[in-house]
Amino acid sequence: MITAPSREADVIIVGAGISGMIAARALLAAGLTPLVLEADDRVGGRILTEEALPGLPVELGAQWIGDTHHRMFALAEELGVQTFPQYDDGETSYQLAGSGVLRQNDFHSRFGAELAELEKVLRLLDELAAEVPPEAPWLAPHAAEWDSITAGAWYDGQGLSPVARTLLEICTVGILAVPTVEVSFLHLLFTIQTCGVTSELFAESEGGAQTTRFVGGTGEIPRRLAALIADHLVLEAPVLLIEHGAEQVTVTCRGGLVARGRRVIVTLSPTLAGRIMYDPPLPGVRDQLTQRLPNASAMKAFFVYDEPFWRADGLNGQLISDIGPARMSNDTCMPGDGRGVLLLFLEGDQARTYGRLPTDRRRGALTAELVRHFGPKAAHPECYVDGEWAERQWTRGCYNANCGPLVWTTFGPALAAPVGAIHWAGTDTATHWSAYMEGAVESGERAAAAVIGELGG
Amino acid sequence: MITAPSREADVIIVGAGISGMIAARALLAAGLTPLVLEADDRVGGRILTEEALPGLPVELGAQWIGDTHHRMFALAEELGVQTFPQYDDGETSYQLAGSGVLRQNDFHSRFGAELAELEKVLRLLDELAAEVPPEAPWLAPHAAEWDSITAGAWYDGQGLSPVARTLLEICTVGILAVPTVEVSFLHLLFTIQTCGVTSELFAESEGGAQTTRFVGGTGEIPRRLAALIADHLVLEAPVLLIEHGAEQVTVTCRGGLVARGRRVIVTLSPTLAGRIMYDPPLPGVRDQLTQRLPNASAMKAFFVYDEPFWRADGLNGQLISDIGPARMSNDTCMPGDGRGVLLLFLEGDQARTYGRLPTDRRRGALTAELVRHFGPKAAHPECYVDGEWAERQWTRGCYNANCGPLVWTTFGPALAAPVGAIHWAGTDTATHWSAYMEGAVESGERAAAAVIGELGG
Numbered sequence: 001m002i003t004a005p006s007r008e009a010d011v012i013i014v015g016a017g018i019s020g021m022i023a024a025r026a027l028l029a030a031g032l033t034p035l036v037l038e039a040d041d042r043v044g045g046r047i048l049t050e051e052a053l054p055g056l057p058v059e060l061g062a063q064w065i066g067d068t069h070h071r072m073f074a075l076a077e078e079l080g081v082q083t084f085p086q087y088d089d090g091e092t093s094y095q096l097a098g099s100g101v102l103r104q105n106d107f108h109s110r111f112g113a114e115l116a117e118l119e120k121v122l123r124l125l126d127e128l129a130a131e132v133p134p135e136a137p138w139l140a141p142h143a144a145e146w147d148s149i150t151a152g153a154w155y156d157g158q159g160l161s162p163v164a165r166t167l168l169e170i171c172t173v174g175i176l177a178v179p180t181v182e183v184s185f186l187h188l189l190f191t192i193q194t195c196g197v198t199s200e201l202f203a204e205s206e207g208g209a210q211t212t213r214f215v216g217g218t219g220e221i222p223r224r225l226a227a228l229i230a231d232h233l234v235l236e237a238p239v240l241l242i243e244h245g246a247e248q249v250t251v252t253c254r255g256g257l258v259a260r261g262r263r264v265i266v267t268l269s270p271t272l273a274g275r276i277m278y279d280p281p282l283p284g285v286r287d288q289l290t291q292r293l294p295n296a297s298a299m300k301a302f303f304v305y306d307e308p309f310w311r312a313d314g315l316n317g318q319l320i321s322d323i324g325p326a327r328m329s330n331d332t333c334m335p336g337d338g339r340g341v342l343l344l345f346l347e348g349d350q351a352r353t354y355g356r357l358p359t360d361r362r363r364g365a366l367t368a369e370l371v372r373h374f375g376p377k378a379a380h381p382e383c384y385v386d387g388e389w390a391e392r393q394w395t396r397g398c399y400n401a402n403c404g405p406l407v408w409t410t411f412g413p414a415l416a417a418p419v420g421a422i423h424w425a426g427t428d429t430a431t432h433w434s435a436y437m438e439g440a441v442e443s444g445e446r447a448a449a450a451v452i453g454e455l456g457g
Numbered sequence: 458m459i460t461a462p463s464r465e466a467d468v469i470i471v472g473a474g475i476s477g478m479i480a481a482r483a484l485l486a487a488g489l490t491p492l493v494l495e496a497d498d499r500v501g502g503r504i505l506t507e508e509a510l511p512g513l514p515v516e517l518g519a520q521w522i523g524d525t526h527h528r529m530f531a532l533a534e535e536l537g538v539q540t541f542p543q544y545d546d547g548e549t550s551y552q553l554a555g556s557g558v559l560r561q562n563d564f565h566s567r568f569g570a571e572l573a574e575l576e577k578v579l580r581l582l583d584e585l586a587a588e589v590p591p592e593a594p595w596l597a598p599h600a601a602e603w604d605s606i607t608a609g610a611w612y613d614g615q616g617l618s619p620v621a622r623t624l625l626e627i628c629t630v631g632i633l634a635v636p637t638v639e640v641s642f643l644h645l646l647f648t649i650q651t652c653g654v655t656s657e658l659f660a661e662s663e664g665g666a667q668t669t670r671f672v673g674g675t676g677e678i679p680r681r682l683a684a685l686i687a688d689h690l691v692l693e694a695p696v697l698l699i700e701h702g703a704e705q706v707t708v709t710c711r712g713g714l715v716a717r718g719r720r721v722i723v724t725l726s727p728t729l730a731g732r733i734m735y736d737p738p739l740p741g742v743r744d745q746l747t748q749r750l751p752n753a754s755a756m757k758a759f760f761v762y763d764e765p766f767w768r769a770d771g772l773n774g775q776l777i778s779d780i781g782p783a784r785m786s787n788d789t790c791m792p793g794d795g796r797g798v799l800l801l802f803l804e805g806d807q808a809r810t811y812g813r814l815p816t817d818r819r820r821g822a823l824t825a826e827l828v829r830h831f832g833p834k835a836a837h838p839e840c841y842v843d844g845e846w847a848e849r850q851w852t853r854g855c856y857n858a859n860c861g862p863l864v865w866t867t868f869g870p871a872l873a874a875p876v877g878a879i880h881w882a883g884t885d886t887a888t889h890w891s892a893y894m895e896g897a898v899e900s901g902e903r904a905a906a907a908v909i910g911e912l913g914g
Contacts, residue, residue, distance in 0.1 A: 148638045150862060153610055181605045181862045238734065240697045241711060254698060254734065271748045275732040277695065277711065284847030285813060288854055291728045294748035352867050356742060390741030397745055404861045405607060405638045410809050 006258040009035035009232070011451055012251045014239050014276070015267035017045025018437055019425040021225040022075075022444030023265050023451075024232055030452045035259050036229060037251065039238035039394040043226040045267075046398055046427075047437070049219025052385045056339060057217030058302040058332065060387035061398060062437050064210035068196060069438040071445075072221075073212075079224040082215040087331045090316035093373040095323060097163045101372055103315070114163040121158055121168060122198040129192035134431040137190040138409045147409040151188040152181030170320060170327045175435075177296035177347040177399050187403040194434040209436065215335065221437070234259075238394070241277045242266075244421045262455060265447045267425040269295055269401050270415065272394075282419055289411035292404065293428065295397025297351040301326070301344045301366055301386035308333050308340030309377045317342055317374075324369035325354040325362065339382070342370060355388040362386065400435030401428045416443075423447045463715040466492035466689070468908055469708045471696050471733070472724035474502025475894055476882040478682040479532075479901030480722050480908075481689055487909045492716050493686060494708065496695035496851040500683040503855055504894070506676030509842045513796060514674030515759040515789065517844035518855065519894050520800075521667035525653060526895040528902075529678075530669075536681040539672040544788045547773035550830040552780060554620045558829055560772070571620040578615055578625060579655040586649035591888040594647040595866045604866040608645040609638030627777060627784045632892075634753035634804040634856050644860040651891040666893065672792065678894070691716075695851070699723075700736045701878045719912060722904045724882040726752055727858050727872065729851075739876055746868035749861065750885065752854025754808040758783070758801045758823055758843035760835070765790050765797030767831045774799055774831075781826035782811040782819065796839070799827060812845040819843065857892030858885045873900075880904045 011027050013020045016038035024034035042048075048061040064086060065072045076083055091104035099107070108115060132140040140146065146154075155168055172180050175191060192198055200208045214220055226233060237253040242264055244250075249264040266273045274290025281287070308331060310317050317331025326344035333341045344366050346354055354362045363384050370378035389398035403412075416429040425447035430439030468484050470477045473495035481491035499505075505518040521543060522529045533540055548561035556564070565572060589597040597603065603611075612625055629637050632648060649655055657665045671677055683690060694710040699721055701707075706721040723730045731747025738744070765788060767774050774788025783801035790798045801823050803811055811819045820841050827835035846855035860869075873886040882904035887896030 148636075149610065150607065152862075153606065179605075179863060240734065275734075277697065277732075281848075281850035284845060284853070285809075288751065288754065288847045291751035291853070294745065297745065349867070352742075388741060390745045391738075393738035396741070396748070405609075406636060410806070 005256060006260065007035055007234070009033045009259065009261045010263070010455060011035070012037065012249060012259045012261040012264045013267065014251070014264065015045060015426070016043040016222070016226065016233060016235070017267060017426070018047070018222060018225070018440035019427060019444035019447070020265070020267040021222065021229055022441050023267070023425060023448040024229045025225065026445060026448035027452065028229065028232070030448075032452065032455060034229070034232050035261065036233045037237040037239055037253060037257075037259060038233065038235050041236050043233070043235070044219060044222035046389075046395060047218050047222050048387065049217035050385060052302055052304050052341070052383050053339070056304065056334060056337060056341070057219065058341065058343070058385055059218050060300055060385070061218075061389070063213065063218055063332070065212045065437060066200065066209040067211055068200065069433060069436070071441040072438050075441060076214060076221065079221060081220045081224065083212045084215055084335045086211055086213055087333060088316055090311060090314045092316055092318040092320060094319070095321040095372065096166055097322065111163050114161050114167070117160055117164040118167050121160065121164070125189070125192055126197045129189040129197070132186070132189045132193045134190065134194045134434075136412070137186055138412045140186065140189070143186055143409050146186035146189060147184045147406050149185050150181045150405060151183050151185045152179065154185040155180055166322045167320070170322065173348045174328055174345065176402055177298040177351070178402055179348045182404060183402045184405045184408065186408050190408065191435070194430070194432060194439070195436075239276055241279065242422065243279045246420065249421050263421050263423060263451045265423045265425050265451065267444065269293070269426055269428055271295055271401060272396060273424065273426075278422070283414070285411060286414040286419060289407070289414045292407045292411060293401040295389075295395070295401055296399055297348055297355070297390060298398040299346045299351045299355050299386060299388040301346065301362070302332070302384065303342045303344070303366075303370060303378070303381040304383040305340035305342070305377065305381055307338060310340070310374045313375070315374065319369075319373045321369065321373070324372075325350050325365045326369055329370070329373075342374070342378070344370070351388065351390075355390065359386065418450065423450055462713060463717065464492055464691070466490045466716065466718045467720070467912060468492070469494065469706060469716045469718040469721045470724065471708070471721065472502065472883070473500040473679070473683065473690060473692070474724060474883070475504070475679060475682070475897035476884060476901035476904070477722070477724040478679065478686055479898050480724070480882060480905040481686045482682065483902060483905035484908065485686065485689070487905075489909065489912060491686070491689050492718065493690045494694040494696055494710060494714075494716060495690065495692050498693050500690070500692070501676060501679035503846070503852060504675050504679050505844065506674035507842060509759055509761050509798070509840050510796070513761065513791060513794060513798070514676065515798065515800070515842055516675050517757055517842075518675075518846070520670065520675055520789070522669045522894060523657065523666040524668055525657065526890060526893065528898040529895050532898060533671065533678065536678060538677045538681065540669045541672055541792045543668055543670055544790060545773055547768060547771045549773055549775040549777060552776070552778040552829065553623055554779065568620050571618050571624070574617055574621040575624050578617065578621070582646070582649055583654045586646040586654070589643070589646045589650045591647065591651045591891075593869070594643055595869045597643065597646070600643055600866050603643035603646060604641045604863050606642050607638045607862060608640050608642045609636065611642040612637055623779045624777070627779065630805045631785055631802065633859055634755040634808070635859055636805045639861060640859045641862045641865065643865050647865065648892070651887070651889060651896070652893075696733055698734045698736065699879065703877065706878050720878050720880060720908045722880045722882050722908065724901065726750070726883055726885055728752055729853060730881065735879070740871070742868060743871040743876060746864070746871045749864045749868060750858040752847075752852070752858055753856055754805055754812070754847060755855040756803045756808045756812050756843060756845040758803065758819070759789070759841065760799045760801070760823075760827060760838040761840040762797035762799070762834065762838050764795060766834045767797070770832070772831060776826075776830045778826065778830070781829075782807050782822045783826055786827070786830075799831070799835070801827070808845065808847075812847065816843065875907065880907055
């Protein structure tokens, strides 16, 4: 007789990203036994550090933290992962609205009025975002109005010059990873409010969400977290079915593993959480929510050179462009390593268009763009690495889930509310830095605390 | 030793709605063996006929066909299901823009100018829709522009009076079952084009999509189809996993049934098709498509009276209202039955708001609305029946799947294109009367023909 493998725990956790492992650690600290089931053959979720060359990690997923990411700074310190500042010396290179390639100082001189327009809109966004309660965006005073238009339509209504409008689109797509006409204006304001103010978020600003990196790569965080919960972690266990009652949950994985516990915490992005079969079925409002929170479209591409030659030219490795496959780039060299690394972001339309091309053609288009901004040396990298998230079966899109019109106001309350013995976590359910690693930590702590409250610690 | 039950067939079909059963029948006719796996304990999918009282069927799902639904007329004839015309004598009752309750003739006199505005917009919609190829909406000459704005924003831009704008919203929500700000304008034009012209679609017109009903209830169609393929149908077999190679597919159901074949046809709505686990995983573009085609929000409520008292008052049982839980109603008496049946539609916001209330409160609000339009006799039905589709685990929303901005233009080609041995059907993949029973038949025939072409008949 064949017996299916089975495991018992107090709390079954679906997903070994940061939120799942943070929840597991909190449960352990409270004297409860967690069991984390991860579909992939690795931990980390949307964090994925790969070696481009020996000793040279690059981040295909989450990479930075910012000054207000207090939970992540504390976690890194606790785990013994050192941090270092993002390189930010020199000028950014621009190519916008037919301007040709311009260095930052020239761009600012020529488009001072347009930049002032942009600044004014960002201040207005900050004012409006301040009215959005991050734990309940549907309660904002103008929620119905703001949720009925797209962010793109609101932008279009501001009477901006083409340069200012384009810059605003690029900055926003750099956060949401979808075109602004796909998301509701309320969702944009929520995204700003969950992070503080636009200056925390948008790429042009110093400070903000991308000040700090991790020595050894961001992957050190999930790797070390996994070591702490190693006895409570099963890889390659994709969850197919969750049967749940008031005091018992049974979680069935592909391959036959059956895990039983008293509560379950599902940490997947909402769209993936919606793909699990639940018995009894979830309420309609929760189900239809998960039909309406698509993961965004993003990929990152890395070029490694024998040196960061752009620095000698007074450039910081950043570009902002409205033509070509990448709208933005960054210098992502590692400290104490002489090699030069440029990261190009493909987000929204660019990820969709170029992400579907053969790698050679994508690389060729990206190389041409780099040469325009950083000169002929950019044509000869030692190495090229990229990664497209929609293709990854257990992620299916980055960076985050975005709400189209009327999703927050008609389905929002179902995003994080437990359903019986089922709790929801994952950065998309966070209220502070939702869509960031910081939000993942918050959500894992929140779900664990709720479960500990129910079961006793 | 426990052996999982297994079945062999040439073609595994997921879903026993019309499209799945039509495909099975076509495969049988070509000498191939199908096996239809249905998650629910019944066939029919979004067709659901229930007896409100003995001998009195009501349609919680699909109900009507229209004059250009040639496939459905032929199918009904072949199956021996008789049809009868929708009752349409008398005046419609209106309550719009603070007008109070007005009978049709009074409404038309008072709002003639507004109705002329509406007519003009509908003609413009017909003109624009004619430019959209129903098999490839992304190839429309203005596809990029039309897919970047919502239908609601386009409506708002037409400078309509409040009455005309409200009527346009009600007519459109009556088709899409979501507010017009949730769908792209290109999707609206596709929806019109797939059905012909707006006069085929919108409720106020005679003719169109809702001219004809089925004797015994629409459920007779799937019931008789199921009888034809009974040896090739398994109920209560929810599919969890599809493993697929060039010449072999293995489909695993909850409960352990394993079905093996050479091809698989998945007929579920796109969002539900996306919830199956596929090995190897599907391309990113297909996966992200299924994250972006949410099922709409609709429910129907029936009041049964001892007689159709409104007819004696010269009313046709139809209401159009911008207040209350239902925006529209219909007379759905059965021929040869003296009882009166009124159907109220709750669509979009109304389905979401009132669908989540306890039945008593929903029924109370609907009763009040009926009394306003049809008088005090409406307060005393013999019987009340309703059904909300988001709550149904194997449907999760009606009537259909709608595309928000940029879905058609960036993901559309993945809607119906086979992936190796996997073919896609279901009315949402149809090009003629998509979202209707007629489209379900077309899609089942199309998928079956493709499979027969590959395997030989």
